Amino acid sequence: MNQRTEGAAPEAADSRTVQLPNPAPPSRLAVLGLLLGIILATLDSTIVGTALPTIVGDLGGLDHFSWVVTAYLLTTAVSTPIWGKLGDLYGRKGSYQASITVFLVGSVLCGLAQDMGQLIAFRALQGLGAGGLFVGALSLIGTLLPPAQAGRSQSMIGVLLPFAMIGGPLLGGFLTDQLNWRWVFYVNVPVGAVALLIVGLCIRLRGARSTARIDYAGAALLTAGILALTLIGSWGGAAYDWISPQIAGLTALSVAALGWFVRVERRAHEPIIPPRLFRDRNFTLAQVLSFLVGAAMLAAASYLPQYMQFVGGASSTESGLLLLPLMLGMMGAQLVIGRAVGNGGGYRAYPIAGGAVATAGALALLGAGADTPTAVASALTLILGVGLGCLMQSSMLITLNSAALRDMGAASGTTTLLRTIGGSLGVAVLGSVYTSRMTATLTDRLGGDGERLAGGHEVTPSVLRGLSEPVREALRAGVTGGLHGVMIGTAALCVIAFAAAWLIREVPLRTAPGAAD
Structure with missing residues (x-):
């Protein structure tokens, strides 16, 4: 049997890992x-948030508080495409198991941390492993199942993600309050041990050992570019002004x-993100959709709870539950x-409908005012959730259908990276x-006191109840304007x-694992 690497140049075939899909579905x-x-x-990206105040109180280091989150996000973003490429070259199953192992080692060390410096370092190690979890699972699904069947597995992912996003803060609060x-x-x-056991026993992939070398120059440049981008996102408008020298x-x-990275990737024998x-066109458009849906989804999930708490008077836990319509909309879509796709339906209409519905959902939330009942505002998020769910599912389906088997890890890593x-x-x-509009409203209503109130960090929903009625009304109006x-x-x-x-373009979904040349 001729084991040819699909989509590869003939001269590169001997240096590639030829991974054949299982003869039977997993x-x-x-x-x-x-x-x-x-x-x-x-879970790990959401469960830690509710425990952070207690962690800081125990370990100290309030001035380094944000780096507990930032260090994790930095290493996760940087390592995501690298894990994907390692899987393409040396085996997706082994790469996935290695990422779980690194993640679990980092988790244990985080639990053993004795000061904030140790916790930040161990969170960075944990993030290195986390970068391979999502991309490893997606690339294996793309390897073992054709896109027509993988759609159902990805819809299960769509169910799990919202539950994990909601359940994470609740579980984190419970563990912190009841245990430690x-x-x-x-x-x-x-959880990780069970995943390792199941993958080790139940997944079989046949492949030849690769002799190709990792694109170290590309990895270094991509790391530098993503580090800078992530720091801009973390520091811009917070630690430093957007127009500051930093x-x-x-x-x-x-x-x-990133410009140099593109140049290096065009010449590299085995690029981290193959320009091919x-x-x-469909792959490129799917990555654009992934980037946009990542920005829209996280922005909504980050600032809607502010409105629910400061304007609607909900607690932290209640504000998470009030986002259930948003999450259920994503899950249902x-x-x-x-x-539908698993039963042979087309997919082109879904991202178009998703964009239209998500736009309508975002505009509908402009109707949420300072006097809008919380239940009504919560229900309005359903429309946005349905639209975002359509965009998320279709972008991943198109990604897997557009990539050759040899590039499944790199393709999954690219779409996950761009969403992040x-x-x-x-x-x-x-x-x-959000901050500028809230500050403008508070300054307009309260003058200098409003500007100081917007710039302070001492205002919480519980503190809000002790303020005078004019200040409360001004703050509610400011938060509403920011939303x-x-x-x-x-x-x-x-x-x-x-x-x-x-x-x-409506390109028929493959009905067998792998991709045509």
């Missing part, structure tokens, strides 16, 4: 093992590193699309809009996604 237990990795990655904040990290161990320097570094992937970067930059840029600014920005992102979706 069992449900095997798919569960892959989904557990995604649960781990999603260290269990926020230790809880990863049994942000300008990071912007210049990011542009230079972007020769497919992805389940419907996965089933989109989310980081979306929160940063729209957060600046409206975020929703206008979200609507603009969704309009761009809607326009890009019209350019997608």
Whole structure:
């Protein structure tokens, strides 16, 4: 049998890993093992937040508080495409298991941390492993299942993600209150151990050992560019002004590193992100959609709770539950699309409809005012959730259908990376809009006191109840105005996604694993 690497240049065939899909579809237990990795990655990004105040009180280091989150996001973003490429070259199953192992080691060390410096370092190690969890699961699904069948598995991912996003803060609060904040990290161990066991026993891939070398120059440049981008998203408008020399320097570094990265990738024998992937118009458009939906989704999930708490008077836990319509809309849309595509339906209409519905949902939330009942505002988020769910599911389906088997890891890593970067930059840029509009409203109503109130960090929903009625009303109006600014920005992102979706071609989904040349 001629084991040819699909889509590879003839001279490169001997240096590639030739991974053949299983002759039979994987069992449900095997798919569960892959989904557990995604649960781990999603839970850990949300479960730590509710424990952070307790962690800081125990370990100290309040001035380094933000780096507990930033260090994790930095290493996760940087390592995502690298894990994908390692899987393409040396085996996706082994790469996935290695990422779980690194993640679990980092989790245990985080639980054992004795000061803030140790915790930040161990969170960075944990992030290195987390970068391979999502991309490893997606690339294995793309290897083992054709896109027509993978749609149903991805719809399950769409169900798990919202539950993990909502359940993470609730579980984090429970573990911190009932046990100890260290269990926020230790809880990863049994889940990860089960995932390792299932993947090791139930997934079989046949492949030849690769002799290709990792693109170290590309990895270094991509790391520098993503580090700079993530720091811009974290520091811009918060630690430094957007027009400050620090942000300008990071912007210049990011542009230079990523520009040089593109040049290096065109010449590399085994690039981290193969430029050939972007020769497919559908693949390129799917990455645009991934970036935009990441920005819109994370911005909505970050600033809607502010409105629910400060304007609606909800607690932290209640504000999470009030986002259930948003999450259920995303879940329902992805389940419907996965089933429809799995039954032989087309997919081009879904991103178009998703862009239109998401735009309508964002604009509908402009109707949420300071006097709007909380239940009504919560229900309005359903429309936005349905639109975002359509965009998320279709972009991943198109990605897997457009990539050759040899590039499945790199393709999955690219779409995950762009969604992560989109989310980081979306929160940063729209957060600046939120802050500026809120500050303008408070200053207009309260003068200098309003400006100081907007710039302070001591105002919480509980403190709000002790303020005078004029100050409370001004703050509610400011938060509402800030949310409206975020929703206008979200609507603009969704309009761009809607326009890009019209350019997608209806290419039939493959009915067998792998890709044609």
